[in-house]
Amino acid sequence: xxxxxxxxxxxxxxxxxxxxxxxxxxxxxxxxxxxxxxxxxxxxxxxxxxxxxxxxxxxxxxxxxxxxxxxxxxxxxxxxxxxxxxxxxxxxxxxxxxxxxxxxxxxxxxxxxxxxxxxxxxxxxxxxxxxxxxxxxxxxxxx
Numbered sequence: 487x488x489x490x491x492x493x494x495x496x497x498x499x500x501x502x503x504x505x506x507x508x509x510x511x512x513x514x515x516x517x518x519x520x521x522x523x524x525x526x527x528x529x530x531x532x533x534x535x536x537x538x539x540x541x542x543x544x545x546x547x548x549x550x551x552x553x554x555x556x557x558x559x560x561x562x563x564x565x566x567x568x569x570x571x572x573x574x575x576x577x578x579x580x581x582x583x584x585x586x587x588x589x590x591x592x593x594x595x596x597x598x599x600x601x602x603x604x605x606x607x608x609x610x611x612x613x614x615x616x617x618x619x620x621x622x623x624x625x626x627x628x629x
Contacts, residue, residue: 492545494557495537496620504535541620546572546581548606550615557618561586561625565612569625572601586626 494505543558550562558581560572568585575582581601588597606613617625 489547490545494541494543494545495539496541498536498538501538504537506535543618544574546601548581548601550613552614554615556615559619560615561617561619561622562613562615566614569616571619571626573598589626 492505492507494503496502497504541559543560546556546558548556550556556562556572558572558574561569562572563569569587570583571586571589572581572583574580575598578598578600582598583601584597584599588595616622619626
């Protein structure tokens with residue numbers, strides 16, 4: 487059994503998403519659109535492309551009801567309700583989801599839950615990607 491390990495990130499030079507199988511710090515000169523410092527790089531069809539570090543997200547291996555790949559930082563709904571954010575959480579050693587409205591500063595709530603395949607499969611028909619925290623930060627405030 488093999489799993490697909492790939493990443494996405496927003497290009498530094500134009501903000502477009504690029505996808506690739508790995509990322510690593512790499513030295514870029516000003517001719518390539520970066521100032522000669524180390525920057526995260528996603529290796530894709532175009533070769534190494536420097537990306538905005540905060541935008542890097544790993545593919546979760548999950549898809550929504552339309553077959554769209556789900557990455558860290560994506561926001562999806564279940565049956566058009568309950569917007570949830572996906573993130574890798576070290577304390578759970580895996581991908582987790584949280585209701586976007588539970589991410590507010592409420593210390594008495596632990597918002598993160600591991601994503602169990604049986605849950606995802608049971609509700610798959612109703613899971614739809616609606617955006618991500620980089621292109622649609624306003625979705626974090628929706629209930």
